[in-house]
Amino acid sequence: MHVLLQALDLVLSWQVIAALLLGSIGGVIIGAIPGVGPAVAIAVLLPATFSLDPLVGLTLLLGIYGSSMYGGSLPAILINTPGTAVNALTTYDGYPMTQRGEALRALGLAYGASFFGAILSIVLLILLSPVLAKIAPMFGSREIFLAALLGITLVIVAHKGQVAAAGMLAGLGILLNSVGMEPVNFTMRFTFGLNWLTSGLDLIVVVLGLFAISQAFLLMVEPNASPKMDGIKGKMSSAICEVFRYKRVAATGGGFGVLMGMIPGVGEFTAQFFSYTAARRASKDPDLFGNGSPEGLVASESANNAVPAAALIPLLALGIPGEALTAMMLSVFYVHNVVPGPALFQGQLHFVYALYIALLLLNLIVIVFMLGSSNLLIRLIKVPTRFLGMGILILSFVGVYSLRNSSIDCLIAAGFGVFGLILKRLNLPIVPIILGMVLGSIMEVKLRASMAQINGPLDFVNRPISGLLATAIVVIVVVSAHSSIRERLQQKHEKQAPAEAQ
Numbered sequence: 001m002h003v004l005l006q007a008l009d010l011v012l013s014w015q016v017i018a019a020l021l022l023g024s025i026g027g028v029i030i031g032a033i034p035g036v037g038p039a040v041a042i043a044v045l046l047p048a049t050f051s052l053d054p055l056v057g058l059t060l061l062l063g064i065y066g067s068s069m070y071g072g073s074l075p076a077i078l079i080n081t082p083g084t085a086v087n088a089l090t091t092y093d094g095y096p097m098t099q100r101g102e103a104l105r106a107l108g109l110a111y112g113a114s115f116f117g118a119i120l121s122i123v124l125l126i127l128l129s130p131v132l133a134k135i136a137p138m139f140g141s142r143e144i145f146l147a148a149l150l151g152i153t154l155v156i157v158a159h160k161g162q163v164a165a166a167g168m169l170a171g172l173g174i175l176l177n178s179v180g181m182e183p184v185n186f187t188m189r190f191t192f193g194l195n196w197l198t199s200g201l202d203l204i205v206v207v208l209g210l211f212a213i214s215q216a217f218l219l220m221v222e223p224n225a226s227p228k229m230d231g232i233k234g235k236m237s238s239a240i241c242e243v244f245r246y247k248r249v250a251a252t253g254g255g256f257g258v259l260m261g262m263i264p265g266v267g268e269f270t271a272q273f274f275s276y277t278a279a280r281r282a283s284k285d286p287d288l289f290g291n292g293s294p295e296g297l298v299a300s301e302s303a304n305n306a307v308p309a310a311a312l313i314p315l316l317a318l319g320i321p322g323e324a325l326t327a328m329m330l331s332v333f334y335v336h337n338v339v340p341g342p343a344l345f346q347g348q349l350h351f352v353y354a355l356y357i358a359l360l361l362l363n364l365i366v367i368v369f370m371l372g373s374s375n376l377l378i379r380l381i382k383v384p385t386r387f388l389g390m391g392i393l394i395l396s397f398v399g400v401y402s403l404r405n406s407s408i409d410c411l412i413a414a415g416f417g418v419f420g421l422i423l424k425r426l427n428l429p430i431v432p433i434i435l436g437m438v439l440g441s442i443m444e445v446k447l448r449a450s451m452a453q454i455n456g457p458l459d460f461v462n463r464p465i466s467g468l469l470a471t472a473i474v475v476i477v478v479v480s481a482h483s484s485i486r487e488r489l490q491q492k493h494e495k496q497a498p499a500e501a502q
Helices: 001-011 015-031 036-048 054-078 090-098 103-138 141-158 162-177 202-223 237-260 267-281 294-318 323-333 341-348 349-380 385-404 405-424 429-453 457-461 464-501
Strands: none
Touching: 001 015, 001 162, 001 237, 015 054, 015 349, 036 054, 036 202, 036 323, 036 385, 054 103, 054 294, 054 349, 054 405, 090 103, 090 267, 090 294, 103 237, 103 294, 103 341, 141 294, 141 429, 141 457, 141 464, 162 429, 202 323, 202 385, 202 405, 202 429, 237 267, 237 294, 237 323, 237 349, 267 294, 294 323, 294 341, 294 349, 323 341, 323 429, 341 349, 385 405, 457 464
């Protein structure tokens, strides 16, 4: 109880409340504008948060992260265009409901399911925090190294059909992180005698280039578009409350969101897939899924909004981000010399609780805001895409320059922006590069620290947690390779069958 009171004292400061309001409402607006998304917004705002108190900065970023999915469901349901990538599954059942004249009902179910999943996730994690505080100290250097390696492995195998590309891009991220002066013997790596590479490639510069500037370029080179939507009539509160008719589906979706969010490299898409599949199997009308099923809509939205709170678990307990957005947040910790990991749960549990309380409050703020703002959001998001791209580009370069007042950083960010644009045009993933940079740094530090304590490779797996993590890595690699080989053999057999028939 004393820890909770300390956390409340932190959260109820005017700076945190202001960050909650700005992050939650701003996140809804950003999520509702197709083509922007939370990654771009967080990348642009990241340099500004370095001058803020760590709780204030993280609350602002978490507000955007957690609330953007609420806003992303609006265009997904009304015009069949997801506002954020994780709202893609929402279009399957949301847009057909709109075509049937049930737009208000679809939006209400989406908002209600999002709120239900988020609150369930936060409550579960607040209850689990004392358990995590006991488990986290069991992770030493070798366990954190293996957990980071597991995270990279999961990120790679999660990109089905692009495993080789994801692996190479993750390797590129690890290589980029090694540029500059290494932290132990202070030798230069891959600087080629260039003084401006001595301090390495700044993560924020790379993030702004790959996410924000590349998206700005993409919006500016594509044909100009301004989405057209009709207004919503009716009482939103009644539509939101209808989610309690599907509370079993929402609870299942929230549970999958918590489980998938806690595993690095998995995230919203896997949680949605499991939730949607489970809801379809248990439904009395499975044929309605994909054609305007309220259960399908609830399953999708409850799962994706349960992930943000759960994604903080590997970040806070082990210092290991599970995706690009939490990787960006990790830099806020480092700037303020707050080291996430076992020590955070042992010595600053009130800070962890404060983050969860902030998440709880931001969901309350969002659901109140959504009660009467849908028609306002429809007017706000009718922004021409090229104008939007120019605004993102300007803000990105301002953010890059403000980091170190360096024009070279701007050129580096522009270069990564072009590279990011190429990757997007080729439909290749960007996230492995960022996670490769972040997790590569963690792996190098922890590997060097653990080398002083081991005499051979088997010493890495001579403890229960390290053995379990190593086994998980081997199993995941073997299962992924087996699945890939089986799919290729099946495709080869399907191609040969018509030829043999002729």
